[in-house]
Amino acid sequence: MIRRRQFLGALGMPTAGALAYLSMQPRALARSIERLSELAGDTASPEEVAADESYWFEVQQAFTVDRSLINLNNGGVSPSPAIVQEAMKRYLDYSNTAPVYSMWKILEPQREGVRKRLARAFGCSPEEVALTRNSSESLQILQFGFDLKAGDEVLTTNQDYPRMITTFQQRERREGIVLKQFSIPVPAEDDDEIVSLFEENITPRTRLILMCHIINLTGQILPVKKVVQMARKKGIPVIVDGAHAFAHFDFTHQDLDCDYYASSLHKWLLAPHGTGLLYVRRDKIRQLWPLMAAPEKMDEDIRKYEEIGTHPAANYLAIGDALTFHQGIGAQRKEARLRHLTHYWAQRLLEYDKVRLHTSLKPQYSCALANVEVEGIDPGALATHLWQEHRIIVTPIKHAEFQGLRITPNLYTTLEELDRFCDAMEDVIRKGLAA
Ligand SMILES: Cc1ncc(COP(=O)(O)O)c(C=O)c1O
Structure with a gap:
């Protein structure tokens, strides 16, 4: 389990460079330090922390990602937290x-x-x-x-x-x-x-x-x-x-x-x-x-x-x-959060008969990467639609034996972004892709 100082250091909170990137005013910073110290307590299990949105809100602020789009291809390459970019x-x-x-x-x-x-x-x-x-x-x-x-x-x-x-x-x-x-x-x-x-x-x-x-x-x-x-x-x-x-x-x-x-x-x-x-x-x-x-x-x-x-x-x-950022969050908490995000969108879409998941949701067989197919819809066309209509980035996969969209959220992904992704998918599931 991590201690307060390690965690705050991992997020880069006290450094001038990180402050500039995070645009945090002293009072806001003091509040988030307070919150982080509560959340970094030694008692919560990784699964409990995984579902604590106020904890992940603080982690999301460590990234300077473009929020005008929803990037669900973090498998290809990921953005670094501001503190890493700053060090670089x-x-x-x-x-x-x-x-x-x-x-x-x-x-x-x-x-x-x-x-x-x-x-x-x-x-x-x-x-x-x-x-x-x-x-x-x-x-x-x-x-x-x-x-x-x-x-x-x-x-x-x-x-x-x-x-x-x-x-x-x-x-x-x-x-x-x-x-x-x-x-x-x-x-x-x-x-x-x-x-x-x-x-x-x-x-x-x-x-x-x-x-x-x-x-x-x-x-x-x-x-x-x-x-x-x-x-x-x-x-x-x-x-x-x-x-x-x-x-x-x-x-x-x-x-x-x-x-x-x-x-x-x-x-x-x-x-x-x-x-x-x-x-x-x-x-x-x-x-x-x-x-x-x-x-x-x-x-x-x-x-x-x-x-x-x-x-x-x-x-x-x-x-x-x-590594310091990763260890400040903790490998087990990170894994639990990533799996939480995958289950969040996958379970909602699995409510529909037309949806097939080409990924096991058992914890030993997957984490943040999963492949979803909407039967009867071409994944390439669906990926284009999601980008053109909703500014959502996903990866179409076409293999000789299966096909679908690869969805990979990351630590900075919000539940609201996953909701918007699911809304867009549900629309296609119900109405198909307009010609
Ligand atoms: C299974 C697998 N192997 C190798 C690579 C190559 O990784 P990189 O492009 O970082 O060299 C990738 C990239 O996505 C991959 O998915």
């Missing part, structure tokens, strides 16, 4: 004073502090965490980092992320490896069935598995630990695509037991855009090639994956501010 700008301005000194000599070494904090949050050693630009970079380090020869098979589902599929397809064209993909149920509420599907599709030529921790199309959370442990017995490494998982719902490395993990920090951690995490178990680092060449003496050093040439220090350092 501060680091960027200082970098520019004399970059060879201020950026390289002063700021760059500070990333070691961020590495330590990220490792602590993920539950591993700092010597197992590399800071990258996004999940794509982390995953491609993993996907290209294994030596494979013609005829070797890599296995994944037909719901994995297109760029990661493209990566293996390029290896097919270049090196003659073979990509195998299989279908999984939507939604999937039986862990053993998922593990069996991976196992049944392994052949004597399978050299590598790629799996999602949470699938971007439906928000389905998969049983990573069980798949990893099954594959480990067969000597097959598993790359875990956790692009949407870190700082979204509460878990640590111990819950996964994986050797390779990738996540984007500009999604659910709300860190600056262009930040990602790569985890490689310590004794696996030597064998895994970096994407950009590193000297031999770095063979066993996780930092070999960061040898990318000149890059800004600001993004990476402001990850620390995003």
